[in-house]
Amino acid sequence: MKKIIPVLVTAAMLLTTAACSSGPAEPASGGAAGGAAGEPVKLRIAWWGGQARHDYTLKVIELYQQKNPNVKIEAEYATFDDYWKKLAPQAAANQLPDIVQMDISYLSQYAGRGQLADLTPYTKDGTMDVSSISPNALSGGEVGGKLMAMNLGVNALMTMYDPELMKQAGITPPPKNWTWDDFTAIGEKAKAGGKMIGGFAFRHDVFFPYYLRTLDQKMFSEDGSQIGYADDKPFIDYFTMYQKWYDASYLLPLDKEAQKKGTAEEDEVLLGKALWTNGWSNQYLAVANLSKNPLELHPLPGPNGNKGLFLKPSMYFAVTNSSKQKAEAAKFISFFVNDVEANKLIKGDRGVPVSSKVKEALKPLLTPNEAKIFDYIAWAENNSSPMDPPSPVGAVEIEKLLRDTSEQILYKKLTVEAAAAKFRKEANAILAKNKK
Missing domain, CATH: 3.40.190.10 (Periplasmic binding protein-like II)
Known part of the structure; x- marks a missing residue:
């Protein structure tokens, strides 16, 4: 999912109501640089x-x-x-x-x-x-x-959904302790009603680490020198699941996703084409304020969603x-x-x-x-776990690698198994290079 974040010469999502009242006292002006009172x-x-x-x-x-x-x-x-x-x-x-x-x-x-x-x-x-x-x-x-x-x-990570669209599709909003199987089942019902799940595609550099956390695993090792999960099964399971959603047209096609700038106005929930969108809680307001229907915030699926969820x-x-x-x-x-x-x-x-x-x-x-x-x-x-340490140097390259690898999977240029091995090898090389 894109960062639902927006436009050159513009700036992002959420709250803009203005009111005025006096704030707390400011620290003493100046300090070391620019400190003389009145100095420009x-x-x-x-x-x-x-x-x-x-x-x-x-x-x-x-x-x-x-x-x-x-x-x-x-x-x-x-x-x-x-x-x-x-x-x-x-x-x-x-x-x-x-x-x-x-x-x-x-x-x-x-x-x-x-x-x-x-x-x-x-x-x-x-x-x-x-x-x-x-x-x-x-x-x-x-x-x-x-x-x-x-x-x-x-x-915190969240799912934002439109209860009215869910009702029209004959779908009951899931409980807070829902699972990926529930997510898939809702996707099937949504598709039958002509809707998608996901106002934007998943941003895998965000949601794959969440998935790993639900399995008590990490994206990176503690010292940041290599990938943190022990074997490729979590990668294979996650992207096999995602490929199933994509092939079933539960999600926006990549070519259409690429045309989006990530603005709230482009969200498929607002356009009435998707039942929910996934992202960070601070991204809720820009979409919710534009929606004709009230929107709700909901945790991501589990099991063990409380292990995956963290305050960031x-x-x-x-x-x-x-x-x-x-x-x-x-x-x-x-x-x-x-x-x-x-x-x-x-x-x-x-x-x-x-x-x-x-x-x-x-x-x-x-x-x-x-x-x-x-x-x-x-x-x-009250329903989350401590966050992981800041991503190591090289993480931005790995995010791009993960995005490129996911596209190769969805375009059927690589099997999930081959992609998992390729990603591990190239990601570890990036981390090793930046550790020198």
Whole structure:
């Protein structure tokens, strides 16, 4: 499944209702760089996402500049795939923005190459206020014992479905402890009623590791030097199941999937062609707010879904090592995660807020769709297992390898068994190369 995340010059999914009220006190202005009161400071910040995220992030920036009139912030934004294509040459030229939005798949890569600054000093001197953020939430941004990125919110994997479409297809919504067999059986009924299952194709770099976790296995070994699952049976079982769905036309054909940009507006659930879509909880709102029918959040199938499910940092903000205004950049990130007024604009788009004070302040203000996300995360907190460590360097190459391999399976260029062996061999070679 694509990241339901969106459009160059736009920015992403979720909550955009704006209200205003005073937030908590900010950390003392300045710090090391740009610290003299009133001294002009210029920052660049980059993120990925869709129009909703773009709009409210610019409003948050405007709010920050109103409170800090000496600071001017330039914004850069793109769709998820285009974002990383743009960031890579900037990193190579040592011209990264001061603040970059970071994904867990890339965190080890950028941190391991020395391109991100350790934020620990700023948490210790008060520039970055972490007093209402739990150690677990903070640890999601640690690499090698250093805080390389600030967790902006918590997500969990989910299935989002349209109860009305299910009813029209004669299908009863499944219980929370449903299984992959239930998923397949619903797919058969959906197809008979002219519907698909899946508003987007599965993004295998997300859902295959989930499947492995339900089997008490991991995508990567503990030291990141090789594939983590002991033999190829999980790969074979997962992709045999997926190929069955694809061949039965339960899912969108690859050629049509390739034409999508990943925006909420393209979701087949909204178009009335699919019963549900699968993704991260923070992606729910952009689709739900566009739907004519109320949508519901639901856990992914099991068995052992509680072992597969985990609370994930939805994304991060990191300060780059090339920045000449690190302290001022850290101060903006602190504002972003702690200021109540700002978070009335953000309201969970980048995941349920990590600040307990912000979370409590937002609860009375949530729309029904926003409240569903907060409630689902609260449920997931009690029905999940600890997340895996950040992906090792080389994981992005392996994600592409997995995507390419899955297409070879679905186009019948490789048997599942041959694909499993090929994937293991090439993935291990990538990990070994990056361990040198």
